Amino acid sequence: MMVTHVLPYPPAAGNEIRIYRMLQWFRSKGYRISLVLKPLGDEEVSNECITGLHPIVDEIYVFDSRFPAPRCDNANFRKDIAEEKVNLADMQNGFCPPWFVMEINSLVRKIQPDVIISQYIFMSRILLSEFALDTLKIIDTHDLFFKKQETVEKYSIANFGLIMSEDDEASLFKRADILLAIQQLEREDIKRLVPDRTVLLTGFDVDIFHPDPAKQKDGLVLIVASSNEFNVRGTQDFLDYTWPLVQERYPEARLRLVGKVCEHVHTYDLSVEKVGFVHDLAEEYTQASVVVNPCGVGTGLKIKTVEALAWGRPHVGWPASADGLREIAELPYIVAQDIVEFADAVVNLLQDKERARLLGIAAHEFAERYLGAVATYGSLSVEIEAHANARNNRGSYHE
Secondary structure, three states, X not given: OEEEOOOOOOOOOHHHHHXXXXXXXXXXXXXXXXXEEOOOOOOOOOHHHHHHHHHHOOEEEEOOOOOOOOOOOOOOOOOOHHHHOHHXXXXXXXXXXHHHHHHHHHHHHHHOOOEEEXXXXXXHHHHHOOOOOOOEEEEEOOOOHHHHHHHHHHXXXXXXXXXXXXXXXXXXXXXXXXXXXXXXXXXXHHHHHOOOOEEXXXXXXOOOOOOOHHHOOOOEEEEEOOOOHHHHHHHHHHHHHHHHHXXXXXXXXXXXXXXXXXXXXXXXXXXXXXXXXXXXXXXXXXXXXXXEEOOOOOOOOOHHHHHHHHOOOXXXXXXXXXXOOOOOOOOOXXXXXXXXXXXXXXXXXXXXXXXXXHHHHHHHHHHHHHOOHHHHHHHHHHHHHHHHHHHHHXXXXXX
């Protein structure tokens, strides 16, 4: 059973893609999957989402704004140290209110899953279900929120309410038997906070694409980004400070912005085209000469950088784009330290086609070796299957 506030179809933002691909892996392994969707606020789960997910899951349970939330004065779930922290209780109520925990209680009792996965720590109350004592409990962390303070301060982002202390985050981590870290440095941090828990490095897997070189357009630079605060600020800064330097040195350059970030950034530059959200990025990556990641801060693995590598595209990013990748092997793309260096790197790749070609080859080799599904999910499957087999041997119901 997987429970998430993120709707993983159509997969566009990094967390949506991560969840969707994890579900695909579980399906390929023959696991029976019950998916519980509880979006935030007034969001409704669309028919498109349900239809798109049905081929890869067995059951979908929806608790969106149309669900009549019952009154729940006496929620019957285990209380832990995190529940004693007022700030965490309030934060969780927006994602996983007590009435929802009771609904999960009923589902766990009915389904008797071998495994429950909470997407993000904010949904981890579900792991306190009284019927989940013999269930392998997993949190897919995605991010380390105690590290968000530095990011928020650097970008002067107001009203970012999901910041907590190390102690707060550790108290939520302790609800799980296994924690999934998206990159090695975060794995080390989590292990330091909860040394008695199993922490697996479960990054981001990609399919490898080999676009037709004849369809690549000279001078075309691509940004693909979702609408989270860090992407918006990074993209706007790129438009304001870096892109003018590119245009100054290479007036023929054109920039395509793709994704929901387009709804939140502004420019009057006629060399920039805001495309918006597209379902299929194949044409965008095929035509691009250079792909850039303008997000200069953040935690987690920079999925748009990973995608660029999977498409074999020359890539430029900030140092933050390399988090979780530089620990694996030598980076197959250019990391810039300031806006002048960033602009120079983009221009040099547009001008030097042989260097761009060689970086594209290196990107493909990196992705094929380190970002495949088996490398990403292999250790997780070992833990899941070991638990399921042990549970079966004890005579528990297996699904």
